[in-house]
Amino acid sequence: MKTMMGYLRSDGSVGVRNHVLVLPSVLCSSNVARKISAAVPGSVVASHNQGCAQLGDDFQQTRRTLINTALNPNVAAVLVVGLGCERVSPHELRDVILDSGKPAGLIMVQDYGTVEAVERGTAIVRKMVEEASKSEREEVPLSRLVLGMECGGSDFSSGLxxxxxxxxxxxxxxxxxxxxxxSETTELVGAEHLLFERMKNEEMKRRFAGMLKRMIDESMKNSRDVVDKENVPNNISPGNVRGGLTTLEEKSLGAMIKGGKVPIVGVKEYGELIDPEPGLYLMDTPGYDVESVTGMVAGGSTVVLFTTGQGTPTGNAIAPVIKITGNHETAKKMKMNIDFDCSAIISGKETLEEGGKRLFELVLRVANGEKTKSEILGQDDFSIWNVGIKL
Structure with a gap:
């Protein structure tokens, strides 16, 4: 049995980071949250533009994502920063986190105003960081690791x-x-038949088919847009086209292989917690990188593997993001962003199996504490998928 060194939480989950999270419940309190986190080394902030004027599924999705982000095992403790009149209840966020056994506090901007709220919040977070710093890594089974798979800025090299x-x-x-x-439901359209074959029951197939239909129907409602004087397909970005991808099916066949041959054991909504059962979980997310990664981290991912042919600096507020490219020119141009260059596979100097083993060695080092390029650069991206109108 292989092991790693992680932070064992009270619920039995294992984190690879030990962050104190400053979590605004709404956009209106995000500036205060950012100021608090900036004042306390060892803390991170998940700043976002949601939390109010949302209804139905859209409101529930934001609420679920915020709660489950706080419950991610990479988070040791949470300070919720509320405004006081928002639709997502900051009190509920705090209470759910406390019920999970994780330390949590609450500061309301309307109780003190910006300046005093920052001062009080900073004092709370300092104490949380001090307490969290007493935690030490423990040897745990590698089975406790949860990987999220993402691709963005794809080109010809991504699928190869x-x-x-x-x-x-x-x-x-x-x-x-x-x-x-x-994740990335839009980037599985055209390859769904191969995924259906790996599902263990009809309920999974039904849920996944429904997710695909929602994305396809939404795309069909809208005509193609003109970008840089070119008529661009809805489900492929202009960069994908310039990078050599010709059809959505080509992109999807390349994207789905990130899940390897792992049996599919669950189909989840955006930001929904995955189950304890080992295997592959499909999550309904957009192809928009930051929102897709945010959803997977809320679902439980503790490390994200992010492939990019053309390059992107994207990171995450609480999970390390390992940036991988098969394009050697991108690896050279963005050497301060790219963690892993596997272009030798295309040139025939390395096999897929050799590259996979080399990548997994990096995964283990990152899980054990080595920082990724996005962490070093402070790339703390966090954005929640908005699926409804705001009132």
């Missing part, structure tokens, strides 16, 4: 090297009884 290498890493973790999340 980076995505298959990530799939190899997924298979390695699966053999250790770990869990993997594959």
């Amino acid at each position: 090297s980076a995505n298959p290498v990530v799939g190899e890493a997924a298979d390695i973790l699966w053999r250790e009884e770990g869990r993997v999340i594959l």
Whole structure:
């Protein structure tokens, strides 16, 4: 049995980071939250533009994502920063976190105003960081690791090297009884028949088919847009086209391979917690990178593997994001952003299996504490998928 060094939480989950999270309940309190976190090294902030004027599924999705982000095992403690009149209840956020056994506090901007709220919040977070710093890594089974799989800025190299290498890493973790999340519903259209074959029951197929239909119907409602004087397909970005991808099916076949050959054991809504059962979970997210990663981290991902042919600096507020490219030119141009270059696979100097093992060695180092390029650069992206109108 392979092991890693992680932070064992009271609920039995294991984190690879030990963050104190400053969590605004609404956009209106995000500035105060950012100021508090900036004043306290060892804390992070999940700043976002949601939390009010939302209804129905859209409101529930934001609420679920905020709660489950706070419950991610990479988070040691949470300060909720509320305004006081928002639709997402900051009191409920605090109470749910406390009920999970995790330390949580609350500061309301309308009780004190910006300046005093920042002062009081800073004092609370300092104490939380001091307490969290007493936690030490423990040796735990590698099966406690949860990988989220993402691609963005894809080009010709993504489906030939980076995505298959990530799939190899997924298979390695699966053999250790770990869990993997594959997202971006738009980028599975055209390859869904291959995923249906890996599902263990009809209910999973029904849920996944419904998610695909929602995305396709939404796309069909809208005509193509003109970007840089070019008529661009709705489900492929202008960069994908310039990078050599010709059809959505081509992109999807390359994207789905990030899940390797791992059996599909669950189909989840955006930001929904995955189950304890080892295997691959499909999560309904958009192809928009930051929102997709946010959803997977809320679902339980503790490390994210992010492939990019053309390059992107994207990170996450609480989970390390390992940036992987199969394009050697991108690796050179964005060497301060790219963690792993697997272009040798295309040139024939490395096999997929060798690349997968090399990548998984990096995954283990990151899980054990090594910082990714996005962490070093302070790339703390966090954005919640908005699925309804705001009133």
